[in-house]
Amino acid sequence: MKNTHSSFRVxxxxxxxxxxxxxxxxxxxxxxxxxxxxxxxxxxKLSALAIGIVTVLALVTLxxxxxxxxxxxxxxxxxxxxFGLEMAMAALLLWYAVKxxxxxxxxxxxxxxxxxxxxxxxxxxxxxxxxxxxxDSFSLxxxxxxxxxxxxxxxxxxxxxxxxxxxxxxxxxxxGTFFLIIFVFISAMFGLVFSNSLVWVYFFWEVTTLCSFLxxxxxxxxxxxxxxxxxxxxxxxxxxxxxxxxIWLAAVPGGMLSLDQVLASGKALILIPAALIGxxxxxxxxxxxxxxxxxxxxxxxxxxxxxxxxxTMVKAGVYILVRLAPVYAFTATGLALxxxxxxxxxxxxxxxxxxxxxxxxxxxxxxxxxxxxVACAGIGTYEAIWAAILLIIFHAIAKSLLFLxxxxxxxxxxxxxxxxxxxxxxxxxxxxxMMVIGIAGMFLAPFGMLISxxxxxxxxxNAPFGFVLVIILAFGSALTVFFWAKWMGxxxxxxxxxxxxxxxVDKNEWIALVSLxxxxxxxxxxxxxxxxxxxxxxxxxxxxxxxRLSQDNILIMMMMLFLIVVLPLSILLPHxxxxxxxxxxxxxxxxxxxxxxxxxxxxxPLSLGNYYLGGWFGETKLRTAGIxxxxxxxxxxxxxxxxxxxxx
Amino acid sequence: MISLVYAVIFILLAPVIGGLLSGIDxxxxxxxxxxxxxSIFQPFYDVGKLFEKDPAEVNGTQRFYxxxxxxxxVFTGALFFAGGDLLLVVFALTLAEVFLVLGAYAAYSxxxxxxxxxxxxxxxxxxxxxxxxxxxxxxxTGSFAVSDILAYPMLLVILLPGLFLGFLYALTIKLRKxxxxxxxxxxxxxxxxxxxTTEFSGPNLGFIEVTHWYELVFLLGFTYLFxxxxxxxxxxxxxxxxxxxxxxxxxxxxxxxxxxVKSTWAITLLVAIVNLAVxxxxxxx
Numbered sequence: 001m002k003n004t005h006s007s008f009r010v011x012x013x014x015x016x017x018x019x020x021x022x023x024x025x026x027x028x029x030x031x032x033x034x035x036x037x038x039x040x041x042x043x044x045k046l047s048a049l050a051i052g053i054v055t056v057l058a059l060v061t062l063x064x065x066x067x068x069x070x071x072x073x074x075x076x077x078x079x080x081x082x083f084g085l086e087m088a089m090a091a092l093l094l095w096y097a098v099k100x101x102x103x104x105x106x107x108x109x110x111x112x113x114x115x116x117x118x119x120x121x122x123x124x125x126x127x128x129x130x131x132x133x134x135x136d137s138f139s140l141x142x143x144x145x146x147x148x149x150x151x152x153x154x155x156x157x158x159x160x161x162x163x164x165x166x167x168x169x170x171x172x173x174x175x176g177t178f179f180l181i182i183f184v185f186i187s188a189m190f191g192l193v194f195s196n197s198l199v200w201v202y203f204f205w206e207v208t209t210l211c212s213f214l215x216x217x218x219x220x221x222x223x224x225x226x227x228x229x230x231x232x233x234x235x236x237x238x239x240x241x242x243x244x245x246x247i248w249l250a251a252v253p254g255g256m257l258s259l260d261q262v263l264a265s266g267k268a269l270i271l272i273p274a275a276l277i278g279x280x281x282x283x284x285x286x287x288x289x290x291x292x293x294x295x296x297x298x299x300x301x302x303x304x305x306x307x308x309x310x311x312t313m314v315k316a317g318v319y320i321l322v323r324l325a326p327v328y329a330f331t332a333t334g335l336a337l338x339x340x341x342x343x344x345x346x347x348x349x350x351x352x353x354x355x356x357x358x359x360x361x362x363x364x365x366x367x368x369x370x371x372x373x374v375a376c377a378g379i380g381t382y383e384a385i386w387a388a389i390l391l392i393i394f395h396a397i398a399k400s401l402l403f404l405x406x407x408x409x410x411x412x413x414x415x416x417x418x419x420x421x422x423x424x425x426x427x428x429x430x431x432x433x434m435m436v437i438g439i440a441g442m443f444l445a446p447f448g449m450l451i452s453x454x455x456x457x458x459x460x461x462n463a464p465f466g467f468v469l470v471i472i473l474a475f476g477s478a479l480t481v482f483f484w485a486k487w488m489g490x491x492x493x494x495x496x497x498x499x500x501x502x503x504x505v506d507k508n509e510w511i512a513l514v515s516l517x518x519x520x521x522x523x524x525x526x527x528x529x530x531x532x533x534x535x536x537x538x539x540x541x542x543x544x545x546x547x548r549l550s551q552d553n554i555l556i557m558m559m560m561l562f563l564i565v566v567l568p569l570s571i572l573l574p575h576x577x578x579x580x581x582x583x584x585x586x587x588x589x590x591x592x593x594x595x596x597x598x599x600x601x602x603x604x605p606l607s608l609g610n611y612y613l614g615g616w617f618g619e620t621k622l623r624t625a626g627i628x629x630x631x632x633x634x635x636x637x638x639x640x641x642x643x644x645x646x647x648x
Numbered sequence: 649m650i651s652l653v654y655a656v657i658f659i660l661l662a663p664v665i666g667g668l669l670s671g672i673d674x675x676x677x678x679x680x681x682x683x684x685x686x687s688i689f690q691p692f693y694d695v696g697k698l699f700e701k702d703p704a705e706v707n708g709t710q711r712f713y714x715x716x717x718x719x720x721x722v723f724t725g726a727l728f729f730a731g732g733d734l735l736l737v738v739f740a741l742t743l744a745e746v747f748l749v750l751g752a753y754a755a756y757s758x759x760x761x762x763x764x765x766x767x768x769x770x771x772x773x774x775x776x777x778x779x780x781x782x783x784x785x786x787x788x789t790g791s792f793a794v795s796d797i798l799a800y801p802m803l804l805v806i807l808l809p810g811l812f813l814g815f816l817y818a819l820t821i822k823l824r825k826x827x828x829x830x831x832x833x834x835x836x837x838x839x840x841x842x843x844x845t846t847e848f849s850g851p852n853l854g855f856i857e858v859t860h861w862y863e864l865v866f867l868l869g870f871t872y873l874f875x876x877x878x879x880x881x882x883x884x885x886x887x888x889x890x891x892x893x894x895x896x897x898x899x900x901x902x903x904x905x906x907x908x909v910k911s912t913w914a915i916t917l918l919v920a921i922v923n924l925a926v927x928x929x930x931x932x933x
Binding site: 423425444445446450454457458461465467470471473474475477478479481482485486488489490492493494495496550552553556557559560563567568570571577578579580581582583584585586594606608610611 | 708756764
């Protein structure tokens with residue numbers, strides 16, 4: 001596994017890692033300097049292209065090399081630099097907390113800063129791990145998600161932000177800052193997935209917290225500021241847990257501040273720090289009781305939501321959980337972690353039914369799907385991890401597509417309410433098609449998320465006490481079908497007033513939308529290949545076993561996909577001429593534009609609304625329940641970890 | 649593993665058997681209501697007539713949804729009878745159902761809209777027990793493949809009595825029988841407008857009817873799985889279940905959707921927890 005020798009002879013391919021971390025940072029520094037839109041447009045597009053290409057190059061050169069470590073240089077000065085940057089970030093956050101008088105955030109940041117200083121003062125020698133960077137196939141998968149989807153979102157933002165300021169003239173134009181933060185964010189994500197040194201992981205972790213805080217509060221409206229602080233204090237709470245875990249690990253004889261050491265050590269030693277880092281992962285992945293920050297993050301411009309939900313931020317949370325999964329496997333601590341995820345999946349799916357705001361539906365669906373990933377990570381068997389990685393991949397693609405299309409549609413219909421999306425298939429046919437592909441990708445066979453859910457069911461059954469998780473999953477999955485299908489139905493209504501309001505969609509937005517829609521479909525076709533060259537080697541290296549779909553099932557899935565692609569063509573088939581009749585209105589006299597005379601003789605337009613079942617799935621009620629139940633399971637997680645992790 | 653022959657036999661024979669069962673259904677129902685009832689071939693005459701009708705539709709997209717519904721329902725059954733993966737079968741069934749729902753939505757008509765919402769409520773109600781039945785069967789037999797499940801030497805219903813009851817409960821929904829015919833009923837007991845199928849007419853409606861036959865055969869096949877170890881017992885059980893459904897249909901009034909969803913969930917939850925927990929313990933021991 002450990003490729004010690006090649007790491008000294010610095011492999012050319014390894015330099016891709018450095019490029020991916022440092023290049024976005026470089027671009028970010030340019031962003032505030034560039035004043036003109038066209039110049040910025042070109043820089044962003046070319047950089048996005050470069051990042052995308054290098055990600056693919058890294059994949060091509062590294063995918064068959066197993067785990068590659070990069071090190072052999074003096075880490076101490078770098079660690080010192082990171083410490084300096086952490087202090088600068090802490091100062092910035094403290095300044096914001098004081099400025100907006102948010103004392104909870106202030107207190108938490110102060111505690112965290114104190115802990116960082118303590119760590120630096122007492123444990124800095126342990127932090128000099130030999131190989132601070134590494135890459136394995138899971139890192140590469142994450143890098144692909146960040147590099148490709150993140151870049152597409154950047155390109156999309158070029159068009160979106162221009163429209164955004166046309167629609168919101170009251171907000172001062174800070175597009176330069178916007179792209180600055182976005183590129184720092186992407187750089188930090190690359191850093192996070194390629195870091196072996198936990199101190200580095202922690203540093204990048206904190207950078208993502210800072211970036212998301214700044215992006216959520218970007219518009220500086222009262223609501224935005226309020227929600228950005230919610231995100232801040234929750235994530236800093238996770239950060240506090242993380243730094244405590246680091247201090248703990250540094251105290252272990254010999255130090256354990258790198259991922260490979262942690263994973264190679266026995267469970268009993270590191271279950272408590274793993275639980276702490278798991279807790280940090282839960283906050284970042286917006287699991288209950290910390291889900292509200294991600295829902296609140298919806299106030300930010302749509303590309304930010306897309307970025308937070310699909311390729312960055314929340315994915316950092318589940319990334320670290322999946323990394324540490326072997327530690328959680330077969331312990332009560334892991335089971336409690338799984339339960340947090342599973343309950344979050346169920347509750348968030350339920351809440352999504354009652355939401356009319358499209359972005360909130362997407363937010364709750366993200367929280368739900370991350371819950372599923374967390375549940376898999378807690379189980380920690382090779383099958384569960386296979387499911388978890390598939391979930392991460394498919395979710396990232398379909399969800400970013402959905403966010404971006406909602407964003408573009410929002411600029412057309414001036415609303416993000418699903419009820420206002422009635423008949424989009426006639427009003428904005430191409431955009432509606434994009435959304436339909438995204439939604440299908442989220443819940444229908446044979447698309448990605450369903451494959452992943454299927455894998456998750458298989459994994460849960462074979463795990464101890466897994467049947468509880470399966471029951472939760474079965475119910476949650478039924479809820480998912482309900483809210484996605486009714487949204488899809490709303491889009492596909494053929495309304496009689498066929499006014500096309502699509503207009504000219506910005507070219508940059510189109511590039512991103514079409515690429516993502518293409519990816520949603522193509523990944524379903526090629527997922528057996530992705531599984532074979534990327535996921536299976538990772539499973540083999542870490543679990544000594546691989547999971548995959550049987551040949552038969554792959555064949556059947558392909559047949560279904562083929563049918564789905566071909567069936568829409570059936571409209572073109574020659575057929576007898578069909579008479580078109582107006583819908584049945586119970587005998588009421590109805591005009592062609594679906595106005596009818598009501599009981600008082602007034603002309604009333606027909607309007608149909610979906611079921612939202614607020615009485616059953618109301619947000620307040622369910623969220624409160626979710627917070628308490630998940631809170632209890634988090635407590636169980638820590639208690640069992642302290643008790644030495646009862647082995648199942 | 650997958651046997652193409654059985655899939656083809658299903659595709660060819662299912663409409664015949666399904667149609668006949670529908671005819672028997674009408675005959676038995678008529679007798680229960682003190683009527684003579686039509687010939688058992690009546691469903692074929694009806695569907696034949698539907699296909700002769702002048703095609704009329706609310707908009708041009710309806711045909712696509714109906715054909716997709718038909719194709720995937722047939723696919724579901726074919727996959728099942730070919731010995732395929734039970735979970736995939738359940739997912740394909742949902743896919744087919746979603747196409748029907750989308751067709752109803754697309755019509756932009758108040759009756760079919762309500763029908764579509766209610767159909768989705770039904771999907772939401774019965775999907776957990778379908779998945780969990782498959783999971784229970786897997787826990788006993790160690791495989792999701794229908795071909796392996798059939799080879800299991802013991803009557804599954806003995807080990808999965810709870811899940812079987814839950815499945816029966818949901819079967820009433822799937823067969824569109826009272827008291828759970830909330831989105832549209834197969835026999836008109838009380839409604840004038842036919843819910844989710846309101847806006848389909850002529851050949852489109854004919855397709856939906858034939859699809860229903862396919863589904864009927866598939867669902868009875870699923871029921872048979874619980875008794876597969878002994879084919880005589882299996883066939884008798886399937887006949888009893890079918891007659892039981894007719895009896896329930898004719899002795900119950902339609903309930904509100906709230907009760908339909910809640911009771912199905914409650915029963916699913918109860919039987920799944922008890923049955924699966926016992927199984928899990930057995931497996932551990």
